[in-house]
Amino acid sequence: MGFGRTDLATARNVVLALGVIYLVIGILGFVVPMVFGLIPHGYTIFDDLLHLALGVLSLAVALFYAPGGATAARSYGGPPSKPREVKPATLGSLAAGRPKPILYAAAALSLVAALIHLWVMPEHFQEWWGYGSFFLVAASAQVLYVPLLLRWPTRTVLLLGIAGNLAIVVLYLPTPMVGIPFFGPEAGEGERVGSQMCAPRPLSWASVLRWVRRCCGRPHPRGSALSC
Amino acid sequence: MVLRRYAQIIGVVLILVGIVGLVLGDQVWLGILNVDIVEDIAHLLTGGLYS
Numbered sequence: 001m002g003f004g005r006t007d008l009a010t011a012r013n014v015v016l017a018l019g020v021i022y023l024v025i026g027i028l029g030f031v032v033p034m035v036f037g038l039i040p041h042g043y044t045i046f047d048d049l050l051h052l053a054l055g056v057l058s059l060a061v062a063l064f065y066a067p068g069g070a071t072a073a074r075s076y077g078g079p080p081s082k083p084r085e086v087k088p089a090t091l092g093s094l095a096a097g098r099p100k101p102i103l104y105a106a107a108a109l110s111l112v113a114a115l116i117h118l119w120v121m122p123e124h125f126q127e128w129w130g131y132g133s134f135f136l137v138a139a140s141a142q143v144l145y146v147p148l149l150l151r152w153p154t155r156t157v158l159l160l161g162i163a164g165n166l167a168i169v170v171l172y173l174p175t176p177m178v179g180i181p182f183f184g185p186e187a188g189e190g191e192r193v194g195s196q197m198c199a200p201r202p203l204s205w206a207s208v209l210r211w212v213r214r215c216c217g218r219p220h221p222r223g224s225a226l227s228c
Numbered sequence: 229m230v231l232r233r234y235a236q237i238i239g240v241v242l243i244l245v246g247i248v249g250l251v252l253g254d255q256v257w258l259g260i261l262n263v264d265i266v267e268d269i270a271h272l273l274t275g276g277l278y279s
Contacts, residue, residue, distance in 0.1 A: 039264045
């Protein structure tokens with residue numbers, strides 16, 4: 001794709017597909033390091049992190065430098081893209097004309113929280129497959145949320161991030177005292193509180209706070225801004 | 229240009245990683261990175277696609 005003469009759309013799709021594959025392998029490496037016997041020595045944590053990084057980077061490059069996008073038009077010397085008409089009903093892109101540091105910070109926090117969830121996932125799989133699966137789903141969602149947030153920072157996507165991270169925080173809050181509610185062999189038993197247990201939740205809180213600030217910092221064009 | 233340049237760099241790096249991995253054989257390199265024949269082939273294939 002890089003040295004070939006394929007068109008940009010195809011190159012982008014290939015980079016996107018390979019990014020997804022590396023992302024999936026990176027996440028899978030945390031769950032089944034030997035990949036069902038394919039990798040006899042098993043992936044190390046560094047392998048997993050490298051695969052994740054390559055996956056996220058490929059997705060970011062493919063999504064941000066898409067042919068026809070503003071960046072692509074600048075890079076290839078093409079005509080400037082026509083400004084898109086934004087219908088009031090489909091409003092939601094908060095990216096235009098806004099500083100992006102908060103967006104990047106929220107994305108980075110989401111990624112760090114996901115990595116920590118992946119880090120502690122194996123020990124939760126040892127306790128019960130349900131606990132491990134929860135960590136896997138939470139981490140996957142937080143990883144996949146990063147390109148989603150950076151590519152389409154709409155109000156809906158921001159609210160989705162707030163709701164998801166709040167749900168994780170709300171689930172976590174009672175676990176040190178009254179234990180995990182309802183499910184698994186340790187239901188109702190208080191969980192130990194260590195550095196690994198504590199780390200993802202403040203990151204989730206920080207993500208939520210940044211998303212709320214981002215989401216509510218701009219009045220809604222129809223005059224119905226969220227009251228935060 | 230960024231997309232193509234990125235694909236070129238990642239592709240070349242992956243191919244080199246695959247070749248070095250095949251030379252080294254099955255082992256955990258420096259105790260931190262795993263090297264397996266299947267992984268080396270996967271690196272060569274994806275590197276070829278990237279580049």
